[in-house]
Amino acid sequence: MTDIPTILRAILDTVGQSADRGQVADYIPELASVDPAHFGLSVVLADGSQHSVGDAAVPFSIQSVSKVFALALALGRLGDRLWTRVGREPSGLAFNSILQLEHEKGKPRNPFINAGAIVVTDAVLAGHAPREYLGELLRFIRAAAEDDDIHINEDVARSETETGHRNFALAHFMRGHGNLQNPPELTLGAYFHQCAVEMSCDQLARAGRFLMGAPDAPRLVSPDRVRRINALMMSCGHYDGSGEFAYRVGLPGKSGVGGGILVIAPGRASIAVWSPGLNLQGNSKLGTEAVEMLARRTGWSVFG
Amino acid sequence: MTDIPTILRAILDTVGQSADRGQVADYIPELASVDPAHFGLSVVLADGSQHSVGDAAVPFSIQSVSKVFALALALGRLGDRLWTRVGREPSGLAFNSILQLEHEKGKPRNPFINAGAIVVTDAVLAGHAPREYLGELLRFIRAAAEDDDIHINEDVARSETETGHRNFALAHFMRGHGNLQNPPELTLGAYFHQCAVEMSCDQLARAGRFLMGAPDAPRLVSPDRVRRINALMMSCGHYDGSGEFAYRVGLPGKSGVGGGILVIAPGRASIAVWSPGLNLQGNSKLGTEAVEMLARRTGWSVFG
Amino acid sequence: MTDIPTILRAILDTVGQSADRGQVADYIPELASVDPAHFGLSVVLADGSQHSVGDAAVPFSIQSVSKVFALALALGRLGDRLWTRVGREPSGLAFNSILQLEHEKGKPRNPFINAGAIVVTDAVLAGHAPREYLGELLRFIRAAAEDDDIHINEDVARSETETGHRNFALAHFMRGHGNLQNPPELTLGAYFHQCAVEMSCDQLARAGRFLMGAPDAPRLVSPDRVRRINALMMSCGHYDGSGEFAYRVGLPGKSGVGGGILVIAPGRASIAVWSPGLNLQGNSKLGTEAVEMLARRTGWSVFG
Amino acid sequence: MTDIPTILRAILDTVGQSADRGQVADYIPELASVDPAHFGLSVVLADGSQHSVGDAAVPFSIQSVSKVFALALALGRLGDRLWTRVGREPSGLAFNSILQLEHEKGKPRNPFINAGAIVVTDAVLAGHAPREYLGELLRFIRAAAEDDDIHINEDVARSETETGHRNFALAHFMRGHGNLQNPPELTLGAYFHQCAVEMSCDQLARAGRFLMGAPDAPRLVSPDRVRRINALMMSCGHYDGSGEFAYRVGLPGKSGVGGGILVIAPGRASIAVWSPGLNLQGNSKLGTEAVEMLARRTGWSVFG
Numbered sequence A, B, C, D: 001m002t003d004i005p006t007i008l009r010a011i012l013d014t015v016g017q018s019a020d021r022g023q024v025a026d027y028i029p030e031l032a033s034v035d036p037a038h039f040g041l042s043v044v045l046a047d048g049s050q051h052s053v054g055d056a057a058v059p060f061s062i063q064s065v066s067k068v069f070a071l072a073l074a075l076g077r078l079g080d081r082l083w084t085r086v087g088r089e090p091s092g093l094a095f096n097s098i099l100q101l102e103h104e105k106g107k108p109r110n111p112f113i114n115a116g117a118i119v120v121t122d123a124v125l126a127g128h129a130p131r132e133y134l135g136e137l138l139r140f141i142r143a144a145a146e147d148d149d150i151h152i153n154e155d156v157a158r159s160e161t162e163t164g165h166r167n168f169a170l171a172h173f174m175r176g177h178g179n180l181q182n183p184p185e186l187t188l189g190a191y192f193h194q195c196a197v198e199m200s201c202d203q204l205a206r207a208g209r210f211l212m213g214a215p216d217a218p219r220l221v222s223p224d225r226v227r228r229i230n231a232l233m234m235s236c237g238h239y240d241g242s243g244e245f246a247y248r249v250g251l252p253g254k255s256g257v258g259g260g261i262l263v264i265a266p267g268r269a270s271i272a273v274w275s276p277g278l279n280l281q282g283n284s285k286l287g288t289e290a291v292e293m294l295a296r297r298t299g300w301s302v303f304g
Helices: A004-016 A063-084 A099-103 A114-125 A130-145 A154-163 A165-176 A184-195 A201-211 A223-236 A239-248 A285-298 B004-016 B063-084 B099-103 B114-125 B130-145 B154-163 B165-176 B184-195 B201-211 B223-236 B239-248 B285-298 C004-016 C063-084 C099-103 C114-125 C130-145 C154-163 C165-176 C184-195 C201-211 C223-236 C239-248 C285-298 D004-016 D063-084 D099-103 D114-125 D130-145 D154-163 D165-176 D184-195 D201-207 D223-236 D239-248 D285-298
Strands: A040-045 A050-054 A197-199 A253-255 A260-265 A269-274 B040-045 B050-054 B197-199 B253-255 B260-265 B269-274 C040-045 C050-054 C197-199 C253-255 C260-265 C269-274 D040-045 D050-054 D197-199 D253-255 D260-265 D269-274
Touching: A004 A040, A004 A050, A004 A285, A040 A201, A040 A285, A050 A201, A063 A114, A063 A130, A063 A184, A063 A201, A063 A223, A063 A253, A063 A260, A099 A165, A099 C099, A114 A130, A114 A165, A114 A184, A130 A184, A130 A197, A130 A201, A154 A184, A165 A184, A165 C165, A197 A201, A201 A223, A201 A260, A201 A269, A223 A239, A223 A253, A223 B223, A223 B239, A239 A285, A239 B223, A253 A285, A260 A285, A269 A285, B004 B040, B004 B050, B004 B285, B040 B201, B040 B285, B050 B201, B063 B114, B063 B130, B063 B184, B063 B201, B063 B223, B063 B253, B063 B260, B099 B165, B099 D099, B114 B130, B114 B165, B114 B184, B130 B184, B130 B197, B130 B201, B154 B184, B165 B184, B165 D165, B197 B201, B201 B223, B201 B260, B201 B269, B223 B239, B223 B253, B239 B285, B253 B285, B260 B285, B269 B285, C004 C040, C004 C050, C004 C285, C040 C201, C040 C285, C050 C201, C063 C114, C063 C130, C063 C184, C063 C201, C063 C223, C063 C253, C063 C260, C099 C165, C114 C130, C114 C165, C114 C184, C130 C184, C130 C197, C130 C201, C154 C184, C165 C184, C197 C201, C201 C223, C201 C260, C201 C269, C223 C239, C223 C253, C223 D223, C223 D239, C239 C285, C239 D223, C253 C285, C260 C285, C269 C285, D004 D040, D004 D050, D004 D285, D040 D201, D040 D285, D050 D201, D063 D114, D063 D130, D063 D184, D063 D223, D063 D253, D063 D260, D099 D165, D114 D130, D114 D165, D114 D184, D130 D184, D130 D197, D130 D201, D154 D184, D165 D184, D197 D201, D201 D260, D201 D269, D223 D239, D223 D253, D239 D285, D253 D285, D260 D285, D269 D285
Parallel strands: none
Antiparallel strands: A040 A050, A040 A269, A253 A260, A260 A269, B040 B050, B040 B269, B253 B260, B260 B269, C040 C050, C040 C269, C253 C260, C260 C269, D040 D050, D040 D269, D253 D260, D260 D269
16 A cells, blocks of 8 residues: 555655546535635545645535534434434435435435434434534534534525525425424524534544544544444435545545535545545545545455 | 354254244245245354355255345446446335435435435446346356356246336336436346346355455455445335344344345354244345344344 | 205215214314214305204314315415416325325425425415415405305314424424425414314305305305315315325215315205215214215216 | 317427427337327217317227226126236336336236236136137227227237337236236237227217217116226326326326327317327327316316
8 A cells, every 4th residue: 555645645646637526516606605616635644644635624514514514413422312313324316315214204314415404413402502513513523524614604694594495495394293302593693604604624534533533533422432433424425426436436524515525434444535626426526536536445345 | 152063053943843834925936836845054253154044054045145246246337327327325115115215306216215226237337238247246256266166047037027016117117217328127137047046045145245354255345345345234124124124133234035144254254044934024034033142142234 | 866965864864873983083183173973064055055064063173174274275366377386196105194205395285285295385475474375365255155154173273283293294394495484383273273274064065165166155266266276175174084085975075074065066055964984084974974964865976 | 168170179289399309119010010100089078079180080909098998898797806817006107117016916006007907818818719808898999988999909919019018017916926817928918909990089089978978878787887087097197206297287098108088078078199209208299298288278177
């Protein structure tokens, strides 16, 4: 195996020559205005060393990558009771689809599609103000990254609140089925702020260490729970592109519409990649290609 | 880690006390008449040693487990051209659903739901008589297991032909979309015989060695392809129970309606389990519980 | 043909002996508390005479029957431009289904399912306060009935606002597709009040005269539009029970979850029936049976 | 009201100037080769007089218009028992959709979509050879038209058999749910021949008299059944264009993919129109426009 820095430089070279960088999300101005030329990649190895290339120090909106941290928090708070409200199966549908909710009585398929993530946030919220929840979430992420310089972008949160009609539809629909405990505007207020957390690849890769089982990393959840969160990331982390990601990369990962992906090589590495242009399933196009190259060169696939 | 024989005996004890063994498939007499009390489990380790408990030497109908061998054969024959005709995503629907075919122009979601497996068989068939295909498939399986005493049960194949209306519907539907090259009765004739292969857990565990990367096992497909087949088994191997299997077991596997499951622990083990009673998703109930125990006790989960 | 009063008395007798009166809607307290034993029926003939039996003078919540008046108002205001925002096809799905909205880009199938009616209200609202719209709607209904004693029940409106999560989901979903011009809470505020109009069968049958082409009735819309509103009531007036109503009754009609139905026999009669118990499709059970008897005895079916 | 011959000539003039004639069905050579310039229209009035323009004497493939005659035959044979196997609701989906069959356990929505018509044919077949059924159907149609020169085009039937994969899929699917009594190839053999009946507009308009209640016409079914068949034609006669046809024309009708439509003005007229070009829902484009003009000029709409 070639050494990691060499591999990372080769990846940076390759993606730099890519003609098709995908489409930047344009539903809110804050995301639409991001320069599609950005590319960052950072890898934390089991020995604690970190290797980065490109714009790995530039913060971006982690969006749905935040669902991993929210899920860890929710499982810590509720344990397996969470699964009475949300399933563990891939949906086979788009991230914001409402179809299965109607057929399945308001219970979302998994915690990584929007409906499921809204339920997770709603579950953690219960009995707390959004401000408290967001404080706790930030503390969790900062502790995981061992970095206090991680914040929520209020402009992004506000824009999402104003344009998040589909998410309001999902929340009201689940409320109608008794699967939302708080008023939709309260839960969504928390949810939109959660999605507006900003991190760099450097920070995100460090924050992901608790899922790779690194000996020296902060131990935030039990090994058993780590395995299960990784399993969910593998099955459902890329919406209706999850099977493709498993096929091409062979590692659990969670993408966000801001172009970031957190990828875990269990026992070996925590990886964060960022490229704002998205593919048709709403996952970072070059980000996916980069981790595919990385997995192939390193042999980190969990599948042999 | 406790030694494997001890673990296997503990599992046998536990499943022996299980009150709910699930429901045996009853759509054809040959499956309905199988004694639900059967339970077999066999493990081949990387060192080549094999450990078995229960009815591991009793042959059963492998049914959809055969889709793994057919896929390996198809990829060997067609390579990536296969993916123009079948996808790589979990379907989020039952094994025999026709819904997505209508929305997605006759292209099945993945090679492990019935529609996808029929396409795979159709693709390998092209230009050959079913008899030739079945001969090749048996040679592949026998070579993988290094055991020539593996056969097709003609009674099972005949019964499936007589009652396989849903599969005929799938085949005709795909034919209408130009995604079946052979007449439906020809492809399905081959498909029903393929599903009627009979193997014991002992044989099936040995036959799965080519997917675990065992140093001494017959090398039937490239390491790259092994990884991808395992990825598909993880994403799609248990129909709309695939996410749950990944969550609970953490290993790629493929189930069959006869109650068998082939499970791969990459680099570590090839596992075959058999218990005829099924859960609601059509996967072996005790078989799943058994491999969940095995994965927990051995720490073989790929997720950490 | 027997005379109408005799027929109506026979119908009253028959429904009085009915063991199964259906289920009263229970999603808001104001509807749940209505006595299921109520039954009213009123018929206005082309000669202007009116014949009533049972509780025909008791006001009830007309609920979705109001969609007919709102549609007449919307067509008067917007003409055929309305049809860019809502279709004219039966949905084949429940009154509150959100499935087709996702497949069909937020354009509801017809103006009588909830999503379509919300769009109709939204379209009439544009540029006006809900209060103005509701005033106009009441003036229209009162003019049609030639009766000023028709009001909105504020308690019902308030209860629906508090529990109308599914309707909020529909509204937000359409807003996300750009098919709602006003904020969801504004449009739904007007919509919930519109549904809370209370009328007796006597009043409702008179209010329906503009759709039967009675010579002496107030002419509120053009004959061409009358035909089209009746056509929509035939195709779509009973949700996924519309085909059944056409088959059994053979007349255009619009039902409401309060148990009322407005039925038109073109050129012959305007009919209002009320029985609070509903069938599985959410339409008045005995109300449907009563108008089926009426149509059979009078030969008023439009189908021969 | 202008006299009928004048109206028919005006319609012929108007459609003659139409730039967009729709798309001729091309799934079998026999339909694809029909000249799209054909246009025929024939009207039989209650007084027994018949008025025709254009190619009203040219035979065409009536295709799904045959479903009306098959339904009349099935109701005569089975009565209301037929409705245990097929529903009476519009489907909201395309003529050949299989989606609802999966959700609704193999029971088609109505007798005019393909799945429902296959069940109707299957029900009449029971215990008879296809040849007998087809003989009976032809006798029924010939008696209705009082014309023995009506035949089945064997080439069309053969072509449909060869390309009817979707219909085979529907039939096998229903067979799998126990809703097909005969082997699919037998029922479909009869069905494809039934669809291959050829008639001219002159013949078809005469054959439709039994549904208009003409005093002198052959009385083939009871008045009650006439009403119900007309109701079904109104609700479901144009697939997912049924609501639009009701809205624009206001009369019950049944279309066929050969470009023919049979339209009934109860008590007034039986109308047959033919123009091979189809609209997006698979119904004759100019045929629909022609009967819309006819209904408007004559005031025959059943809706006022």
